[in-house]
Amino acid sequence: MTQTDFDIAIIGSGISGSALGAILARHGQRVVIFEARSHPRFAIGESLILETSEMMRALAHFYDVPELAYFSTENFMAYAGTTHGIKRHFGFLHHEKGQPQNPAHTLQAIIPKEPHGHELHLYRQDTDYFMMSTAVSYGAEVRQNTAVQDVQIHEDHVTIFPAKGEPVTAKYVVDAGGFRSVLAQKFGERDFNLQTHSRGMFTHMINVPGHARANQIQSDYDLPFPMAEGTLHHIFEGGWLWVIPFDNHAESTNPLCSVGLLLDPRIHPPRPDLSPEEEFFQLYSAVSQHCQTV
Ligand SMILES: Cc1cc2nc3c(=O)[nH]c(=O)nc-3n(C[C@H](O)[C@H](O)[C@H](O)COP(=O)(O)OP(=O)(O)OC[C@H]3O[C@@H](n4cnc5c(N)ncnc54)[C@H](O)[C@@H]3O)c2cc1C
Incomplete structure (x- = not known):
């Protein structure tokens, strides 16, 4: 040996x-x-x-x-x-172009109360x-x-x-x-035949204005928890956006919020003429013009 x-x-x-x-x-x-x-x-x-x-x-x-x-x-x-956030649910809000957000297209899959009541970000x-x-x-x-x-x-x-x-x-x-x-x-172990139609951009942000609206959605839609107390997914035509706050409980010392955008390139082709940040905000404002709850 x-x-x-x-x-x-x-x-x-x-x-x-x-x-x-x-x-x-x-x-x-x-x-x-x-x-x-x-x-x-x-x-x-x-x-x-x-x-x-x-x-x-x-x-x-x-x-x-x-x-x-x-x-x-x-x-x-x-x-x-x-510095970690709490996660009481997987939340989903579906948005349709030109339509108000439909409460029936909302889901909150909650973490069971027992044994611990929440998971972590x-x-x-x-x-x-x-x-x-x-x-x-x-x-x-x-x-x-x-x-x-x-x-x-x-x-x-x-x-x-x-x-x-x-x-x-x-x-x-x-x-x-x-x-x-x-x-x-x-060893050539990557199987590129398994590639999906998706591309993504993600970062950590501060001052994400999620909490007031999240509480409103909870009371309007009669949900168990505010959307900000979990991992929130905004679903729209050709993509989805994740919002994962670290600042969503009283003891948090972390002001950051993770935000990521996953897109189907057949519907939202890559924009090499823009920086990822420019592309993100351009898409964000296009989607939020059509959706009342982003
Ligand atoms: C868009 C997206 C969203 C995701 N969301 C979630 C989620 O919400 N929840 C979840 O559980 N998982 C999620 N995942 C999956 C999760 O990110 C991974 O499973 C996890 O980070 C893998 O951890 P790891 O330690 O294996 O690898 P990594 O965290 O990627 O660490 C690999 C390390 O290896 C180092 N490294 C790479 N090459 C070399 C080299 N040649 N020599 C020396 N060092 C090297 C890198 O620098 C890095 O530090 C997501 C993944 C993606 C892409």
């Missing part, structure tokens, strides 16, 4: 690579994590579903890494901080940084600002080629690099 520098090399220190690194290091494995960027860094994937929360609880229990459960509803305020720059720090605290070595450029697979080990520094050997490699996966590219 070849002597290697590490047992496991992980590419990417997002929430998945870092959680895995924490578990493996906790159980005595020699772990190195490569990260192309540096923390804290912008990431999306903010609206938790019940299953994710439950999975984190289960992993925390099975692998004796309590920090994995810090993002669960019952723990986040005490352990993960006040994860502020990923904090959760991912925390998870990477947890991996470090259990003994993982993290190399930030160090992109992996290539991986060579040998019979009983792998060699990692980072953009800077010497090549590193490990018994195993895990690619948690997300959509830029080095291994998927190297």
Whole structure:
């Protein structure tokens, strides 16, 4: 068996690579994590579903890494901080051109009262940084600002080629690099026949004027919760817009709100003549002219 520098090399220190690194290091494995960027860094994937929360609880229990459960509803305020939003529902408002918003085209799929009553809007720059720090605290070595450029697979080990520094050997490699996966590219594992008709633009905003209108919708439509206390989806012809506030509870210390627009390019073709910001506001004002509730 070849002597290697590490047992496991992980590419990417997002929430998945870092959680895995924490578990493996906790159980005595020699772990190195490569990260192309540096923390804290912008990431999306903010609206938790019940299953994710439950999975984190289960992993925390099975692998004796309590920090994995810090993002669960019952723990986040005490352990993960006040920058995350709460999510009491998945809310949907359907808009039709030239028509007032129809209450019958509104849905609020609520998080059950038991056991915890709400899920979370994860502020990923904090959760991912925390998870990477947890991996470090259990003994993982993290190399930030160090992109992996290539991986060579040998019979009983792998060699990692980072953009800077010497090549590193490990018994195993895990690619948690997300959509830029080095291994998927190297082995041609991306199936472009599965591409969808969608394009997206997203950012974090401040002063999103959601709350007053959200409360009004709740009382007008007799909904269980204000729309601002959950993940709100505005649906319209050829697209939808997500609104994921982090500032939607009394203890929040984060003024940001995640806003993202997903479009069908057959109906809303790309506009290379505009910046994403210009295109966003142009579409926003076109849609809001026709819809009374945006
Ligand atoms: C538009 C959109 C909306 C979404 N909304 C939700 C949602 O509401 N809820 C939800 O649960 N999920 C959502 N997701 C999915 C979610 O974003 C991902 O599942 C999640 O972020 C994956 O986390 P990860 O740690 O695997 O990858 P990432 O968070 O992408 O982390 C990968 C890391 O690897 C690093 N990396 C990449 N290549 C290299 C390299 N060569 N060398 C070193 N480092 C490298 C990157 O810098 C990055 O830090 C959404 C996804 C999209 C695209």
